[in-house]
Amino acid sequence: MQLTPDETTVFTLWGLGINETVVNTWIVMAVLTIASMLVTRKLRPDVPPNRWRTTLEVIVTGIQRQVEEVSPQSSRHVLYFSGTLFLFIALSNLLLVVPGFTPPTSSLSTTAALALSVLVAVPLFGISRQGIGGYLKTYIQPSIVMLPFNIISEFSRGISLAIRLYGNVMSGAVIAGILLGLAPFFFPVVMDVLGLLTGLIQAYIFAILATVYIASATATVKKSDHDLDSEREHKEQDR
Amino acid sequence: MSIDWVTVLAQIANFLVLVWLLKRFLYKPILKGIDSREAEIAERMGEAKRAKDKAAAAEADFVARQQKLQADQDALAERVREQAKQQRDALLAEAHEKMEQERQDTLAHLARERERFTSELYQASAETLYQLAGRALHDLADERLEEHIALHVIGKLAPLSDELASAAEHAEEAVATTHDPLPEGARQEVKAALQARVPGLPLRFATDESQSPGLVLRIGSLELAWTVDSYTDELVELLKERLASGESGRVNAHGG
Numbered sequence: 001m002q003l004t005p006d007e008t009t010v011f012t013l014w015g016l017g018i019n020e021t022v023v024n025t026w027i028v029m030a031v032l033t034i035a036s037m038l039v040t041r042k043l044r045p046d047v048p049p050n051r052w053r054t055t056l057e058v059i060v061t062g063i064q065r066q067v068e069e070v071s072p073q074s075s076r077h078v079l080y081f082s083g084t085l086f087l088f089i090a091l092s093n094l095l096l097v098v099p100g101f102t103p104p105t106s107s108l109s110t111t112a113a114l115a116l117s118v119l120v121a122v123p124l125f126g127i128s129r130q131g132i133g134g135y136l137k138t139y140i141q142p143s144i145v146m147l148p149f150n151i152i153s154e155f156s157r158g159i160s161l162a163i164r165l166y167g168n169v170m171s172g173a174v175i176a177g178i179l180l181g182l183a184p185f186f187f188p189v190v191m192d193v194l195g196l197l198t199g200l201i202q203a204y205i206f207a208i209l210a211t212v213y214i215a216s217a218t219a220t221v222k223k224s225d226h227d228l229d230s231e232r233e234h235k236e237q238d239r
Numbered sequence: 240m241s242i243d244w245v246t247v248l249a250q251i252a253n254f255l256v257l258v259w260l261l262k263r264f265l266y267k268p269i270l271k272g273i274d275s276r277e278a279e280i281a282e283r284m285g286e287a288k289r290a291k292d293k294a295a296a297a298e299a300d301f302v303a304r305q306q307k308l309q310a311d312q313d314a315l316a317e318r319v320r321e322q323a324k325q326q327r328d329a330l331l332a333e334a335h336e337k338m339e340q341e342r343q344d345t346l347a348h349l350a351r352e353r354e355r356f357t358s359e360l361y362q363a364s365a366e367t368l369y370q371l372a373g374r375a376l377h378d379l380a381d382e383r384l385e386e387h388i389a390l391h392v393i394g395k396l397a398p399l400s401d402e403l404a405s406a407a408e409h410a411e412e413a414v415a416t417t418h419d420p421l422p423e424g425a426r427q428e429v430k431a432a433l434q435a436r437v438p439g440l441p442l443r444f445a446t447d448e449s450q451s452p453g454l455v456l457r458i459g460s461l462e463l464a465w466t467v468d469s470y471t472d473e474l475v476e477l478l479k480e481r482l483a484s485g486e487s488g489r490v491n492a493h494g495g
Contacts, residue, residue, distance in 0.1 A: 004241075006241075006243045006246050016245075019243070019246060021243075021246055021250070022246060022249050022250070022253065025250060025253045026253070029253060029256070029257045029260065032257065032260070032261060032265075033257075033260045033261070033264055036260075036261060036264040036265035036268075037264045040264060040265065040268035040269060040272075043268050043269075043271075043272050049272070053269075053272075056265065056269055057269055057272070057273060060265065060266060060269045060270065060273075061273065064270075076266070076270070079266065080258055080261065080262045080266055081258060083261070083266065084254070084257055084258045084261050084262075087261065088254065088257055104250070107246065107250075108241070108242050109242050109243045109244075109246035109247045109250060110246070110247075110250045112242050112247050113246075113247045113248075113249075113250030113251045113253075113254060114250070114254060116247065116251060117251055117254055117255070
């Protein structure tokens, strides 16, 4: 039984084998991009929105509202990042119903790539928000003793993100495959419907967790009384 | 289950490309459209608010103008009412004055009418009295009355001695005319009285039925009459004098 689409090479390009994961990812990217282009190509302020544009507006504003609920002071870059995560994972999981299509999120490489992206994006957003000193200071909060635990926590949550998404999607596909062998007609349909729901929930969880991590990294560190006293003493000395 | 790190790198690259693509073709256009629509809605709401404020200001201005107009109208109505009252008072005063004047004129006219009527009444009374007196004297006149008048003439000649003498110088005779023939005794007494005043002047007695009862003595151009007509003429003259002098017109029995 094949558990990951990484092992299936679709074609070779310049001597490099392009597996099914990458191809299916391109398909998802193409669907998202082409749909967006078709809907927004004739977008003008003086033209009333049609139903497709309204649908996209509902999706985008819904994502924006969720991001703002988690992180009120977040910038639009967080929306781009978390929104893309959600849309990509959700569409990948929804395409599970297409016969012969293996969601790229069922590949541990894809989920690891997404988790690595989050793992890199979190400090980048934090540094862009607080500066490198302010961000690194969060690793020694509330005391320097917590530094190794914070580093472990930072990496472990990336790993948990990847494993959680991979496990859910892959397990859905595996269970559907097993049930297909036992009861070829009824159970796979039920499991696929359940897989659609699970896929949307997983997309939501992944995007929300990424947003929460980014929000925690970009949140301004509350200065302790000791820090405030030190700043005051420094100012008096400068005078 | 293993991780293909080449695929991982490819997926990271794919994801980053997808982020850029969706930012370029989805988020920015959609958010820009939403922002522009929100801006347009905000602008329209602002315009609506400005229009509402303008309408409220116009309404306030209208209300103020209406109140001012109402106040002006009330003031004008009050002024007109005051002017009408003054005009009415003036007209009433003028009417009262005219009425008073007319009343005074009417009273004066009535007084004049009364005066005139009284005068006419007195005059008519006098004329009636004269006519009645003359008729009564005519009806009652007889020879004895003429005799009495002749005897009365004798007494009247004394103060007229000079006029008689002057008239007698150019006269041949004196003529005494009566309505009826005088008795002889009366004739002698009249003759004796005239001879006493004008000696030598003959006296002739004559009768004239057209003459009123009494005696008329003519000496040349001198004519002295003591007849009923002369008495009544004297009465009329006396009444005229009284009426002309503005007296009450009442004439006593003695002729004033």
